[in-house]
Amino acid sequence: MKEIAYEKIVEEVKTMCMESNYNLGEDVYSAFKQALQTERSETGKEVLTQLIDNADIAKAERVPMCQDTGTAVFMVEVGQDCHIAGGRLVDAINEGVEKGYGEGYLRNSMVYNPMNRKNTGNNTPAIVHIDLVEGEELTLHMTAKGGGAENMSALKMLKPSDGMEGVKEYILSIVKEAGPNACPPLVVGIGIGGNFERCAFLAKKSLFRPLGVRHEDPAVAELEMELMEQINRLGIGPQGMGGSTTALDVKVELESCHIAALPVAVNLNCHASRHQTIVMK
Ligand code: SF4
Incomplete structure (x- = not known):
């Protein structure tokens, strides 16, 4: 059985939170460029150009591409021959989110509950969906989902x-x-x-x-x-x-x-x- 250390997950999640906010994925960036070729409205083209510039600046200066840095949502595939050593998977993810949003100067957008609306101060809890799959790998898909x-x-x-x-x-x-x-x-x-x-x-x-x-x-x-x-x-x-x-x-x-x-x-x-x-x- 493969062992994956709790701390390693924390560090990977921290990096994912920061990188997702600074670096727009290549697929989305290419879609902007492609849309610029097909967009019929001049205003539409201007907006797309600004979105491309915005993504370039965020990447170069390592700042978030939007003030809304999102809810951290994870789709996790856990291999049934993989063991998380040193703690609970969901705790590791939340600790990584706290570090990523804190050290990355990303806005904290989560409140304790919808009635008191008090900010949790660290962008947790993350929303985590877990699927048990074959094998010994642990795959984390993450999105910073805008409100x-x-x-x-x-x-x-x-x-x-x-x-x-x-x-x-x-x-x-x-x-x-x-x-x-x-x-x-x-x-x-x-x-x-x-x-x-x-x-x-x-x-x-x-x-x-x-x-x-x-x-x-x-x-x-x-x-x-x-x-x-x-x-x-x-x-x-x-x-x-x-x-x-x-x-x-x-x-x-x-x-x-x-x-x-x-x-x-x-x-x-x-x-x-x-x-x-x-x-x-
Ligand atoms: S939905 Fe939120 S994250 Fe998305 S662009 Fe609008 S303000 Fe930014």
Whole structure:
């Protein structure tokens, strides 16, 4: 059995928190550049140019690309032949988040509970989803998820009779309603199926797939491309100032569901679509 030290996880998580906020991923950066070639509105082009400049400055000066440095969300794959030595995995992640946000001078955005609204002062707790997988590796996927885009996300339990047309209609209505408030250009994460809570998880999970990578099922990949086209015809544009780049990408994850159900979740991600992955062996 492979042993992975608690302290090593803390250090890796600390680095992920800082790097995700300073370095926009290559996939998102390339999507900005590509959108600059296709954007039809002059204002839209200007905004995209500013977003590219902003990402360059954040990287060069090692400052956060946005004042909202996000909720730290982790999707963790734990190999069943891997043992965390020296403490609990979730504690190691939270300690890493505390160090990363503290030492990296990143804004602390978490409150103890929604009733007292008192800031926890260290950006914990992180939201941690754990999956047990084969092997002896520990894989951490992390995103620093912006609050504005999260606020405009939604879930609805549709009826099976609403069909795929109802699903598409609902997704478009959520993006439309979000308008500029989710800080477009967006990455639109969609969950279809599962049950109430699983559907929201699927939408979040879809956002961890790098931009430009389509779903492996050709029918789902086609749905992603169709939705992308329809969303970009809404005219919301970069930062909601009009244009043909409302979404940089659309991701769909789907799973089996009850015969009586058709759950759909739309988890919006803003242009600061920050994600990091590390594999510990
Ligand atoms: S939603 Fe995203 S771009 Fe908008 S303020 Fe939050 S992190 Fe920044």
